[in-house]
Amino acid sequence: MIWNESKECMSRDELHNLQSARLKKTVNHVYHNVEFYRKKMQQMGLEPGDINGIEDLHKLPFTTKDDLRDNYPFGLFAVPQSQVVRIHASSGTTGKATVVGYTRRDIEIWQECVTRVLAMAGIGPNDKIQVAYGYGLFTGGLGLHYGAENLGATVVPMSTGNTQRLITMMEDFEVTAIACTPSYLLHIIEVLEEAGKIDRVKLKAAICGAEPWTENMRKEIESKLGLNAYDIYGLSEILGPGVAADCDVHNGLHVYEDHFLPEIVNPDTLEPCKEGETGELVITTLTKEALPLLRYRTKDLTSISYDPCPCGRTMARISKFKGRSDDMLIIRGVNVFPSQVEAALLEMGETSPHYIMIVDRVNNLDVLEVQVEVEERFFSDEIKELEKLNKKISSVLQSALGLSVKVTLVEPKTIARSEGKAKRVIDKRKLI
Amino acid sequence: MFIKQLSVFIENKEGRLERVTYVLKERNINIASFSLADTAEYGMLRMIVSDPDEGIRALKEEGFSAKLTDVIAVKIPQRPGTLNKVLKILHDAGLSVEYMYTLATAGKDTSIIMKASDLTKAVEVLTREGYELCKAKEAYELNNNGSK
Known part of the structure; x- marks a missing residue:
């Protein structure tokens, strides 16, 4: 009506x-x-x-x-x-x-x-x-x-x-x-x-x-x-x-x-x-x-x-x-800007600002993965220390974005650098 | 007394482990022993190599996150209960073991690589109990028959 x-x-x-x-x-x-x-x-x-x-x-x-x-x-x-x-x-x-x-x-x-x-x-x-x-x-x-x-x-x-x-x-x-x-x-x-x-x-x-x-x-x-x-x-x-x-x-x-x-x-x-x-x-x-x-x-x-x-x-x-x-993303209805991730990582001071966000849809639910490079100075050869770092990054990002985030630590210099605007987001969700 | 262990962060991606060994091979560096710890997303390769300083330089040049960590290698007889005895000594001294793996099993003794929460104290209590620790140079040269 x-x-x-x-x-x-x-x-x-x-x-x-x-x-x-x-x-x-x-x-x-x-x-x-x-x-x-x-x-x-x-x-x-x-x-x-x-x-x-x-x-x-x-x-x-x-x-x-x-x-x-x-x-x-x-x-x-x-x-x-x-x-x-x-x-x-x-x-x-x-x-x-x-x-x-x-x-x-x-x-x-x-x-x-x-x-x-x-x-x-x-x-x-x-x-x-x-x-x-x-x-x-x-x-x-x-x-x-x-x-x-x-x-x-x-x-x-x-x-x-x-x-x-x-x-x-x-x-x-x-x-x-x-x-x-x-x-x-x-x-x-x-x-x-x-x-x-x-x-x-x-x-x-x-x-x-x-x-x-x-x-x-x-x-x-x-x-x-x-x-x-x-x-x-x-x-x-x-x-x-x-x-x-x-x-x-x-x-x-x-x-x-x-x-x-x-x-x-x-x-x-x-x-x-x-x-x-x-x-x-x-x-x-x-x-x-x-x-x-x-x-x-x-x-x-x-x-x-x-x-x-x-x-x-x-x-x-x-x-x-x-x-x-x-470059705003909408993940599970939440508005997310890559700049928010960058700001949170820099503020934390324990990772390089080299990151990439991968958004995917698994079982119809959006998932956000953030890959962060493990820089030399944060690298520990103890798994528990790396896991601690991983958890810390997850919780910092979660509170900054209001969204749960899966953090993956990756090798340094593996995230593509590009001239000018870096490619920070891979959106795998098929919306067509 | 401490041995320099070369550790490398490795993503769970095809070919990364091969790349690490390739880089070391190119510098004619021998791997005396290693352990690979894996999680869902990444692995940690810990190695005793013939030339740790050259090893880390080479890996860093290749862009790897690598690190030299002090560890000790304690020699224990190959008999039931001997490892337990070593661990009990450390435990009684209030020390914990972060990780350990076998360095060499040649001869009648086994050498065990250990990263204890306090290495100096570990050396002290083990020596007091009569254990022999493997010297750095000795460890680097183990299991190395030279290049062919």
Whole structure:
């Protein structure tokens, strides 16, 4: 069903007017409440009055993840702390996390967006949904949780980590919907098959996101579980899950344009791309209070279509993601930058910064191996000392990345050096 | 009194062990004895060689992580219970053995290479108990009939 028909199906003209009014308000808000934006706009000779509608969007400055890092933790917040009711955090490019905040109104809009997604997937008050994204600083768990409660569905807040308990409850509670990463759902399917329980499952919808997945993965999930699987997109800087999601047509993800203004730009020139052309997704928040962002560069590569969708929604659709314009990896739903590994190793001081990350998918679960060279000065001829070193590196990386890491010590000078940018990542996951 | 043992870190990859022995062969270095400890990902090759200084230089030039470690070689008679006796002496002295392997079995004695937690103390207690330790030069030249 369509949760909010007056918004999701509004005419493009009406939407245009709404977006323009909200953009003007947002620009005013950041100009007066965020020093970073005021200075940036002043440097560009720009005043809030210069922005009269979304056709002036191109005049506004871009925002990057590094801007969030440079203003860590709360420098870009546009409201006093007393109005902030929630903080979330995700990986930064180096040691510091990317911190985001929400006012009560921001949380309401977030849950509205997630509710739209769930309703679009045919979920309603009579459904029981297991939320199997991580709860905590990661936006996945709480984001889906609030949206599902707002819808009136019965939420089973599983979080991640105990698949046996998840499948027991799935059967015992007669759970009808699940929200998790697509790779975790494939893993759950395997566990269900091994336990001989796959036929007893009553799931009818799956909401999968937080990592890229393919049409083939969707088909496998749908045929094995006899359900419909939907793609949900989001990023904590903008909102969390619920920025966009696909409908029954499965031909692109509808962006909730009444709250988020999308653009596609060439990542090198930052010039706008034509409709249908692949480029970097840039989003301007239109209603965010605590952390409004102008032209935030998501680094996600996609294309956009404004063609009417057979489902009746008028909101533009972005295509399935085609990659990233930076070197960020998504491993088990966790954002990982190679620079985080490097920073952690250097800080530890016991290894060379010569490392390589190997990401693979074993039994449908992502595994990250980091190979580190054993330099002369750390080399011991006692196995127990090397194992101690190995464990230490593992635990340092685990706490830096928020992800378990298999560390392998390798001979010095075996990791390829290259001129300029070293090849630090081998991604063996087949996503096609 | 201490013998210089040459240790090399070896990844579990095809041809690495062969490469180590090739490098030593090229320098005409003899391997008197060795032990190979293996884990899932890597191995540790410990060797007594005819010229440890030249050996480590050669391996480092080849990019290996190699190290010289002091060890001792204690001579024990080839009879049941003799190894136990040596270990008991070390144990009673509060010493632990990190690793050990056989150096040579020629003649009526066996020489056992040992890395004890405190080598000086190990030498002291073993000598006091009348054990003979293999001299470094003697160890390097063991099992070496020269090049052909």
